[in-house]
Amino acid sequence: MSAPRTVLVLGGTTEGRAAAAALAGRDDVRVVSSLAGAVRSPALPDGEVRIGGFGGAEGLAAHLRAERVAAVLDATHPFASTMTANAAAACAGTGVPLVVLRRPGWTPGPGDRWHRVTSVAAAAAALPGLLPGSAGRVLLTTGRGGLAHFAAVDAAFWIRAVDPPDGPLPARHELLLDRGPFALDGERALFEAVVPHVLVTKDSGGAATAPKLTAARERGVPVLLVDRPPLPGGVAVEPTVDAALARLLGD
Structure with missing residues (x-):
């Protein structure tokens, strides 16, 4: 054999x-x-x-x-x-x-308000244009890498990651340490609690983290979506x- x-x-x-x-x-x-x-x-x-x-x-x-x-x-x-x-x-x-x-990857459906960008850095640069000034609230789910790009953005951030991130972070932030998959009911509850003006995420694809996109659509929240390399x-x-x-x- x-x-x-x-x-x-x-x-x-x-x-x-x-x-x-x-x-x-x-x-x-x-x-x-x-x-x-x-x-x-x-x-x-x-x-x-x-x-x-x-x-x-x-x-x-x-x-x-x-x-x-x-x-x-x-x-x-x-x-x-x-x-x-x-x-x-x-x-x-x-x-x-x-x-x-x-x-x-994910594809938008009716009611989605997606803004595609080429990188996390590009998402950070585009983010202020979608926020109502310093009162802006951001749900950030791009992972623990690259968060320094958002450090200078004047807004309140809720940052979801599996492990605590390193490096510079936005002055106003709250860490949401959690691991997918995420159910739709849980994502709806998160959006209800945070009331974000913008969701920033990566085009990871798959079903495990897609419910946040549904929750954003239901609430009319625009999405900054980082395209895959x-x-x-x-x-x-x-x-x-x-x-x-x-x-x-x-x-």
Whole structure:
């Protein structure tokens, strides 16, 4: 009997954990999930787990060779552009097959008041134009990174993140430490309590954090939506776990 193929799953997303669970049930696969370590108490996937970076594309390539990795599934967050670029470069340099698993982004529906921007910095620059001056109230759900861009905005912020953020923060802010998925009733209650003038968020896609968009639509709250960074050219991309695994394993 041949040794199991080693499949490296990058990312601790919901889709990454689902892929690891599916692979862990196979006798012909050894699944190893790699988590960045950005979250203090991550939900651990099935199978083997490593936590921490690789040291850029060269470090990842060395890891692929040392561990004789047969295939890589990039199931990182849609905004983890550095890791995705490193995976594309490392796999191209080693000849290891790579499939990028990306849930579809969100699309606006009737009643949505979305303002798309290209980055968190662009969202911070556009935000004052949507606020009634210093009395403005902002629900900020872009995560713990990049919050320094909002430090100079004169408004009251409610910042939702999994872990406490580092670095400069707006002078007036309240931290809402919580982890998705978020139910619609809970998001409605949050909007009722905060009464935001603007919701600032990233186009993460998926159902786990989409209810905030419904709550914003119901209350007529405009949304500053940060677009996803572009994917490296030439990579294979699939929108679902089943499709990604079928392409990756040739099943």
